[in-house]
Amino acid sequence: xxxxxxxxxxRLSDNASIPQAEGNRDYQQFLQDVKxxxxxxxEGADVIEPDYVALRTGEDGYAPTGxxxxxxxxxxxxxxxxxxxxxxxxxxxxxxxxxDVPAWVQEEADKVELQEAD
Amino acid sequence: MPTNISGTTGIDKVQDGTIVDADIDTVAAxxxxxxxxAISGANLTNVPAANITGTxxAISGANLTSVNAVNGGRxxxxxxxAMKVAQRDTSVTSQTTGGYTTLDRCKTWLSxxxxxxxxxxxxxxxxxxxxxxxxxxxxxxxxxxAGYFVVGTTIEGQDLQHLKYGTSAAQSxxxxxxxxxxxxxxYMCELFQEATxxxxxITYTINSANTWEKKSMTFAGVTGTAITxxxxxxxxxxWVLAAGSDRTSGTHSNNTxxxxxxxxxxxxxxxxxxxxxxxxxxxxxxxxxxxxxxFEHRSYGEELALCQRxxxxxxxxxxxxxxxxxxxxxxxxxxxxxxxxxxxxxVGGSVDYKVTKRINPTITKYGNNAGGWYYTPPTSQSSGxxxxxxxxxxxxxxxxxxxxxxxxxxxxxIMYGHWxxxxxx
Numbered sequence: 233x234x235x236x237x238x239x240x241x242x243r244l245s246d247n248a249s250i251p252q253a254e255g256n257r258d259y260q261q262f263l264q265d266v267k268x269x270x271x272x273x274x275e276g277a278d279v280i281e282p283d284y285v286a287l288r289t290g291e292d293g294y295a296p297t298g299x300x301x302x303x304x305x306x307x308x309x310x311x312x313x314x315x316x317x318x319x320x321x322x323x324x325x326x327x328x329x330x331x332d333v334p335a336w337v338q339e340e341a342d343k344v345e346l347q348e349a350d
Numbered sequence: 351m352p353t354n355i356s357g358t359t360g361i362d363k364v365q366d367g368t369i370v371d372a373d374i375d376t377v378a379a380x381x382x383x384x385x386x387x388a389i390s391g392a393n394l395t396n397v398p399a400a401n402i403t404g405t406x407x408a409i410s411g412a413n414l415t416s417v418n419a420v421n422g423g424r425x426x427x428x429x430x431x432a433m434k435v436a437q438r439d440t441s442v443t444s445q446t447t448g449g450y451t452t453l454d455r456c457k458t459w460l461s462x463x464x465x466x467x468x469x470x471x472x473x474x475x476x477x478x479x480x481x482x483x484x485x486x487x488x489x490x491x492x493x494x495x496a497g498y499f500v501v502g503t504t505i506e507g508q509d510l511q512h513l514k515y516g517t518s519a520a521q522s523x524x525x526x527x528x529x530x531x532x533x534x535x536x537y538m539c540e541l542f543q544e545a546t547x548x549x550x551x552i553t554y555t556i557n558s559a560n561t562w563e564k565k566s567m568t569f570a571g572v573t574g575t576a577i578t579x580x581x582x583x584x585x586x587x588x589w590v591l592a593a594g595s596d597r598t599s600g601t602h603s604n605n606t607x608x609x610x611x612x613x614x615x616x617x618x619x620x621x622x623x624x625x626x627x628x629x630x631x632x633x634x635x636x637x638x639x640x641x642x643x644x645f646e647h648r649s650y651g652e653e654l655a656l657c658q659r660x661x662x663x664x665x666x667x668x669x670x671x672x673x674x675x676x677x678x679x680x681x682x683x684x685x686x687x688x689x690x691x692x693x694x695x696x697v698g699g700s701v702d703y704k705v706t707k708r709i710n711p712t713i714t715k716y717g718n719n720a721g722g723w724y725y726t727p728p729t730s731q732s733s734g735x736x737x738x739x740x741x742x743x744x745x746x747x748x749x750x751x752x753x754x755x756x757x758x759x760x761x762x763x764i765m766y767g768h769w770x771x772x773x774x775x
Binding site for chain 1: 581582708709710711714721744745746772773774775
């Protein structure tokens with residue numbers, strides 16, 4: 233069994249990280265295994281959904297402190313805070329889901345020839 | 351005017367005369383006594399090699415001219431042929447499938463043919479200190495047609511271009527090695543060209559049980575197809591220990607390149623037919639030419655560096671990679687990979703390999719019993735935590751990799767754990 237990660241393929245039997253490198257024999261074995269067994273032996277990558285705290289403090293959340301001070305001077309600060317809280321309500325609790333196995337896995341497996349044993 | 355003497359009385363001697371060469375027919379060796387006169391080297395022609403016996407006199411090096419060059423420089427194409435380096439482990443049991451398990455660069459191809467213990471062993475000829483041992487622990491007296499047990503090594507194509515395969519000047523190569531087995535009989539070695547799946551096997555005989563014997567054989571070059579010039583496999587070198595009818599039912603011809611599986615190993619012994627069977631080998635050398643020259647001994651450090659192109663580990667030499675026995679212990683505290691400090695949301699660092707890898711390698715982490723790495727404040731190293739995230743390796747390449755771990759709190763951390771990087775063929 234394998235699990236896809238952002239930069240590699242994780243072999244679950246020993247947690248080895250296998251790169252998508254053509255000449256890597258473990259990557260070739262991965263493709264061979266998919267060719268024989270299908271993508272059911274592969275789990276998609278984790279997709280981490282941020283919670284409201286991460287979203288409010290992220291790039292699209294609250295403005296930097298300096299800008300907020302300026303907003304307070306201009307009287308727009310409360311509206312900005314309200315906008316962000318509305319945009320990212322506390323009902324967004326985040327979590328981790330598992331993505332579908334991308335199409336390239338089967339496509340690359342289809343390209344390989346079954347290896348001669350010895 | 352010549353005088354002919356006939357009859358049985360003969361004459362006592364010829365005095366003050368000359369007998370022309372044409373009249374000296376056969377002189378018995380017993381009549382050639384005393385010191386021979388100095389003879390010009392120019393007159394020593396057509397002396398058969400068979401007549402040059404005994405010990406040659408010491409000859410000044412200055413007089414050794416026009417001697418054909420012996421293979422110089424790095425002549426042995428096989429890495430770890432003296433069976434010294436065993437980074438993965440020194441012994442593994444219950445082997446029923448192939449792979450890299452003990453000695454570096456030494457691979458087994460095994461399928462439905464007995465169960466084996468493989469090890470690096472100290473039993474060896476005087477010239478060597480170790481060997482690769484195969485011990486049958488579950489016999490197979492009725493080999494499945496598709497069964498095979500082959501051991502050997504692989505060589506990168508870019509390191510074989512001087513063999514000139516694919517040209518009319520394709521070079522022969524000679525394989526030599528020491529072997530010892532409890533089972534006498536006919537064995538085989540084989541070259542396998544990856545580009546064509548071409549095979550060429552040659553027999554050898556183990557004559558005496560449990561006795562070290564040196565064997566050698568010469569394989570013809572391939573004129574038809576070149577060895578691919580890259581970092582993938584160019585040639586495989588096989589020692590064949592047993593095989594089923596898929597590979598033995600044909601007709602064998604020594605030193606012949608072909609692609610017919612059935613013609614590969616006809617007549618070979620079955621080393622798996624008894625749990626009493628053992629097989630040792632060492633001193634493996636593959637060199638250009640048709641002569642098996644003395645083994646090219648390399649230092650341990652040099653051989654280790656050559657092996658590390660294909661496999662490297664953070665563990666100390668002699669320590670097999672393994673996880674700890676519990677959630678809070680590692681298998682070995684020695685030779686830990688270095689970690690780097692950070693604070694408030696992340697700790698990470700990088701590992702630089704000692705030797706650039708053949709290909710972007712497979713990395714396996716070792717730590718506690720789940721493979722987790724330890725991260726801890728440096729001032730309180732007993733209060734750290736074990737990583738459970740197995741996906742934190744980044745930017746892995748042929749020269750090294752980066753790692754990181756999410757943490758919380760505004761504290762300086764260090765992080766450490768073990769790893770292996772596998773770029774084998």
